[in-house]
Amino acid sequence: MVSRRTILKGAGAAAALWNVPGLMRPALAGDRVHGLSVFGDLKYPAGFSHFDYVDPQAPRGGRINFRPPSWAYNQNTQTYNTFNTFILKGDAPPRMELCFDTLMVRALDEPDAMYGLLAESVEISDDGNTFVFNLRPEAKFHDDSKLTAEDVAFSIMLLKADGHPQISQTLRELVDTEVLDEARVAVRFSGKQTRHLPLFVAGLPIFSKRYYTDYDFKQSTLTPPLSSGPYKVGDHAVGRFVDYEKVKDYWAKDLPTVVGHYNFDIIRVDFFRERQAGFEAFKKGVITFQEEFTSKIWATGYDFPAVQEGRVVREEIVDNRPAGAQAWYFNTRLDKFKDPRVRKALGLAFAFEWTNEVLFYGLYTRSASYFENSDMKAVGKPSTEELALLEPFRDQVPADVFGEAPVPPVSDGSKSDRSLLRQAARLLSEAGCKRDGTILNGPDGKPLTIEFLDRAPVFKRVVLPYAENLRLLGIEASFRLVDPAQYQSRMKDFDFDVTTQRVMTGATLSDSIRQLWGSRAASQPGSHNAAGIADPVVDALIETALAAGTREEMTIAARALDRVLRAGYYAVPQWYNPNHLVAYWDMFGRPGKPPFYDLPVETTWWIDTEKAKKIGKDG
Numbered sequence: 001m002v003s004r005r006t007i008l009k010g011a012g013a014a015a016a017l018w019n020v021p022g023l024m025r026p027a028l029a030g031d032r033v034h035g036l037s038v039f040g041d042l043k044y045p046a047g048f049s050h051f052d053y054v055d056p057q058a059p060r061g062g063r064i065n066f067r068p069p070s071w072a073y074n075q076n077t078q079t080y081n082t083f084n085t086f087i088l089k090g091d092a093p094p095r096m097e098l099c100f101d102t103l104m105v106r107a108l109d110e111p112d113a114m115y116g117l118l119a120e121s122v123e124i125s126d127d128g129n130t131f132v133f134n135l136r137p138e139a140k141f142h143d144d145s146k147l148t149a150e151d152v153a154f155s156i157m158l159l160k161a162d163g164h165p166q167i168s169q170t171l172r173e174l175v176d177t178e179v180l181d182e183a184r185v186a187v188r189f190s191g192k193q194t195r196h197l198p199l200f201v202a203g204l205p206i207f208s209k210r211y212y213t214d215y216d217f218k219q220s221t222l223t224p225p226l227s228s229g230p231y232k233v234g235d236h237a238v239g240r241f242v243d244y245e246k247v248k249d250y251w252a253k254d255l256p257t258v259v260g261h262y263n264f265d266i267i268r269v270d271f272f273r274e275r276q277a278g279f280e281a282f283k284k285g286v287i288t289f290q291e292e293f294t295s296k297i298w299a300t301g302y303d304f305p306a307v308q309e310g311r312v313v314r315e316e317i318v319d320n321r322p323a324g325a326q327a328w329y330f331n332t333r334l335d336k337f338k339d340p341r342v343r344k345a346l347g348l349a350f351a352f353e354w355t356n357e358v359l360f361y362g363l364y365t366r367s368a369s370y371f372e373n374s375d376m377k378a379v380g381k382p383s384t385e386e387l388a389l390l391e392p393f394r395d396q397v398p399a400d401v402f403g404e405a406p407v408p409p410v411s412d413g414s415k416s417d418r419s420l421l422r423q424a425a426r427l428l429s430e431a432g433c434k435r436d437g438t439i440l441n442g443p444d445g446k447p448l449t450i451e452f453l454d455r456a457p458v459f460k461r462v463v464l465p466y467a468e469n470l471r472l473l474g475i476e477a478s479f480r481l482v483d484p485a486q487y488q489s490r491m492k493d494f495d496f497d498v499t500t501q502r503v504m505t506g507a508t509l510s511d512s513i514r515q516l517w518g519s520r521a522a523s524q525p526g527s528h529n530a531a532g533i534a535d536p537v538v539d540a541l542i543e544t545a546l547a548a549g550t551r552e553e554m555t556i557a558a559r560a561l562d563r564v565l566r567a568g569y570y571a572v573p574q575w576y577n578p579n580h581l582v583a584y585w586d587m588f589g590r591p592g593k594p595p596f597y598d599l600p601v602e603t604t605w606w607i608d609t610e611k612a613k614k615i616g617k618d619g
Contacts, residue, residue: 054260062607324504440474
């Protein structure tokens with residue numbers, strides 16, 4: 001997800017574009033371009049044969065059974081009750097997006113570049129407000145009906161009206177779509193759009209207008225939808241598994257953006273309510289690939305015979321993506337979390353060093369920034385360029401913003417660092433909290449209590465020691481485990497005190513950061529602004545970052561934004577690992593080098609039949 005100023009190359013020509021904030025201009029008016037990017041360069045020229053990070057000769061066939069390490073929109077890794085993943089209602093299985101084609105697709109070895117899939121080329125108006133997508137005539141749905149400009153125009157406007165809030169809210173500056181002919185569709189923007197928005201539109205799923213004239217898009221359904229992508233829903237058992245079955249006559253299989261991808265005949269997603277159950281399934285070979293996110297299991301669990309015999313491989317692969325911000329987020333919509341001194345005090349009670357050593361086996365690094373593992377992370381004191389952005393808000397932000405970038409405290413390594421707890425007690429007192437024996441009353445005179453809401457029992461062992469420290473401050477803290485459906489519902493309605501969330505931005509900032517930290521999203525049900533951040537300074541810096549004309553300008557704005565967010569103490573930073581911790585049964589082949597910005601195992605790896613035979617797997 002990226003906020004973008006798009007500079008284009010067409011027909012192999014590289015040309016500079018006008019630097020008009022908020023707008024995108026073609027290199028030459030009327031040119032058809034094969035790719036879009038934010039800040040100018042496209043790695044792949046027109047007529048390229050395939051992406052460098054795939055093997056165009058990869059064998060086809062077999063299956064991969066895995067637990068997805070990521071998901072989007074209303075998707076749930078623990079269960080599902082609908083196949084409609086692009087609305088807020090219901091719980092959908094991860095990777096439903098494999099069933100749908102988009103106008104363009106990301107090149108994962110570039111920060112934000114996109115190249116044509118359904119769209120063979122793009123034309124951009126002189127004012128940068130109209131994009132005309134020229135469709136490939138061979139595009140079709142799985143029932144062999146033709147995919148046309150009518151379907152594209154219909155899909156975009158349907159998502160703007162009824163799509164998941166993360167989609168519909170992002171499309172605010174999209175005005176309309178127009179069918180120019182069967183293979184050409186115009187998408188018009190207001191002139192206030194970010195540079196990323198046209199690329200966001202290019203990555204939206206395209207639906208069959210005929211199908212969704214008969215079916216209500218706004219409703220949950222367990223009827224697999226008609227789609228046009230490389231896979232379709234196959235065998236499935238609600239709440240247990242979904243097989244994504246490769247489409248044998250996929251219309252786009254020979255396109256440069258598809259060659260080398262989608263090598264498995266079946267991609268199975270398995271569902272487990274508890275991580276340990278999923279791990280047991282992996283040990284038995286029911287799951288054949290997984291990315292491990294539980295430090296205890298990674299450190300102590302891989303001692304079973306298949307590992308010792310070399311049939312299961314463990315590997316750490318560098319993760320070059322921004323790590324984002326994983327943290328316990330305070331719901332600042334609640335009065336008890338309104339005061340930043342209270343929030344900062346609560347953060348002082350978390351003993352990360354003890355937790356990392358005793359519970360995590362030293363595997364993690366403490367998070368500090370909303371842009372960890374990237375150049376957008378603020379470090380030290382503000383630069384001259386950052387100060388230029390921050391000075392107009394000096395009277396509206398904490399003094400911390402102009403000093404060293406706020407970082408979490410380093411404890412003495414004990415379970416309860418009394419020095420940090422004394423600092424926390426002072427801050428709570430300054431905020432108007434008063435001790436009454438063993439109970440701390442908030443400024444309203446009521447006992448201060450905190451419920452940590454989660455759907456994963458694995459976090460309980462981390463929260464309970466933290467809760468003990470909070471009790472030393474007089475705060476009653478508890479861990480509340482709920483089922484996936486209830487968790488989704490409570491998160492949608494912001495019905496929680498504190499919850500764990502990991503937010504990631506991508507290498508180039510996009511409209512999605514408004515959904516993460518923008519004021520409008522704070523009151524939008526289903527948004528990812530869990531903390532309820534509603535700060536006009538944050539809003540202003542978001543817009544500055546989104547309007548940046550160069551990557552350097554975007555990075556500077558991101559660092560300024562990072563300082564303001566960190567000084568707000570909206571969350572207790574947790575931890576991250578700069579590597580993918582993966583384990584798999586030794587039955588796969590893969591390209592020589594993964595793309596820089598992702599690890600797309602299910603779409604670029606394949607079954608190595610010789611390896612599979614050696615370990616007793618048929619693939």
